[in-house]
Amino acid sequence: MTGDDRLLARVAKQDRDAFQLLYERYADSVYRFALSILRAPHLAEDVLQETMMAVWKGAGKFRGRSKLKTWILGITRNQAYNLLRGEKKGKRLPEQDASAAVSDPTGSMHRDLAVQEALEALPEQQREVMHLVFYENLTVREAAGLLGIPTGTVKSRMHHARLNLAKELA
Amino acid sequence: MIRCETIERWLPWYASGQISTRKMQVMAEHIANCETCQTALAKVIQLRHRVASSLTEAPVPTTQVWESLTERLPEAASAQIDLGSFLVGLNVGVAAQRRNAPVRGDLRVLGHRVRIIGKHKKGA
Numbered sequence: 001m002t003g004d005d006r007l008l009a010r011v012a013k014q015d016r017d018a019f020q021l022l023y024e025r026y027a028d029s030v031y032r033f034a035l036s037i038l039r040a041p042h043l044a045e046d047v048l049q050e051t052m053m054a055v056w057k058g059a060g061k062f063r064g065r066s067k068l069k070t071w072i073l074g075i076t077r078n079q080a081y082n083l084l085r086g087e088k089k090g091k092r093l094p095e096q097d098a099s100a101a102v103s104d105p106t107g108s109m110h111r112d113l114a115v116q117e118a119l120e121a122l123p124e125q126q127r128e129v130m131h132l133v134f135y136e137n138l139t140v141r142e143a144a145g146l147l148g149i150p151t152g153t154v155k156s157r158m159h160h161a162r163l164n165l166a167k168e169l170a
Numbered sequence: 171m172i173r174c175e176t177i178e179r180w181l182p183w184y185a186s187g188q189i190s191t192r193k194m195q196v197m198a199e200h201i202a203n204c205e206t207c208q209t210a211l212a213k214v215i216q217l218r219h220r221v222a223s224s225l226t227e228a229p230v231p232t233t234q235v236w237e238s239l240t241e242r243l244p245e246a247a248s249a250q251i252d253l254g255s256f257l258v259g260l261n262v263g264v265a266a267q268r269r270n271a272p273v274r275g276d277l278r279v280l281g282h283r284v285r286i287i288g289k290h291k292k293g294a
Contacts, residue, residue, distance in 0.1 A: 016243065023236060031231040045235050052239055115224040134221040139188045155179045162182070162217060169220075 004068040012059035023052055026069065029136065030076045036131045037080040039120065043087070047079045054079070066145060070138065074146045077128070118168035126161035133158055172200050177207050181214040 007025075010018030027048060034047035054075050062071055119127055132138045132146065133154075144151045177200055183189045184197050201207045 014244070016240075019243075020236075023239070027235070028230050031235075032225060032228050035228065036225075041229065045231055048231050048235050049239055049242075053242060056243065112220055112224040112227075115220045119221065119224070130221060131225065133182050133186070133188075134218045135225040137186050137188055140183055158182050159179055162214070165217060165221070166213070169217075 002068075005064060008059050008062055008068060011056065012062075014056075019052075019056055022055065026072050027052070029069065030072060032135070033073055033076050033128075033131060034080045036119070036127055037077065037124070038084060043083055044080075047076060047083060050079045050083075051076045066142065069136070070142050070146055073132070073136065077146065114169055115165075118165050121168055122161055122164055126157050126164060129154060129157040130161045130165070172196055174200075174204060174206055177201065177204075178210055181207075181211055182218065185211065185214045185218050 007018050007022050011022055030051050031044050031048045034044040034051075035041065038044050038047065051072065055072060058075075062068070066074075119130065122130065128147070129143060132143045138146065140151045140154050143154045147154065149157075177184075177197055180189065180193065180197060184194065184201075187194070189197075201211055
């Protein structure tokens with residue numbers, strides 16, 4: 001049993017301290033993945049909150065078929081796309097304008113802006129694969145499982161993402 | 171003999187070590203003898219480094235998220251005393267809760283709960 005498994009087992013027993021540890025361990029990953037899909041900080045925070053509530057409620061259902069991080073990122077993706085579909089249907093008015101999507105609330109303006117812009121310019125499907133592989137270090141199989149696509153498609157999307165990114169950065 | 175096109179598709183995972191030992195060995199042998207794949211690998215490593223660095227510096231969530239989340243969690247009783255008789259279906263419970271340590275008192279009659287001390291919580 002890994003440290004993550006033990007932590008989740010405690011969360012399943014409604015242990016708030018364990019839940020806080022789990023939150024501290026995964027909140028940044030969840031938020032950044034949601035932000036890469038939604039590109040709006042306030043929506044990414046909504047997704048973080050809903051994802052963590054889903055983890056709290058569903059901790060006992062986790063069967064360990066994937067890594068805990070992969071499971072949580074899968075929930076994040078579902079929550080983000082559900083929200084995106086709702087936004088597109090006009091269920092909710094945006095709270096911030098488009099410029100807020102690239103704002104930097106932590107003030108870390110020293111980020112590699114060229115890379116940031118190149119990532120923003122990628123098609124959604126390529127951007128999420130790039131994020132999962134280069135940032136979250138997921139294997140081909142893990143990324144395929146999370147995205148619900150064949151491993152060949154993961155490699156193909158990653159290949160095109162690299163070509164597009166290289167072109168943007170040239 | 172593994173082809174350059176196949177190697178090329180696996181380079182992102184080779185660069186991060188996220189492939190099997192067997193595949194790693196096969197790829198390493200090929201790359202050691204192939205200038206094209208060496209150049210491609212160098213580009214992948216550089217790109218991976220730039221993307222990972224950029225995302226590592228990406229914004230983090232505000233502390234408000236955690237605060238809102240704890241508001242949504244069910245209240246956990248840190249101490250609870252129940253007095254009464256289950257046989258006649260009447261008992262009085264007093265519980266001190268963790269958040270702001272409020273004291274709560276309930277009168278339970280035949281499975282129905284009536285709050286007699288403390289505020290009613292929405293959805294409780």
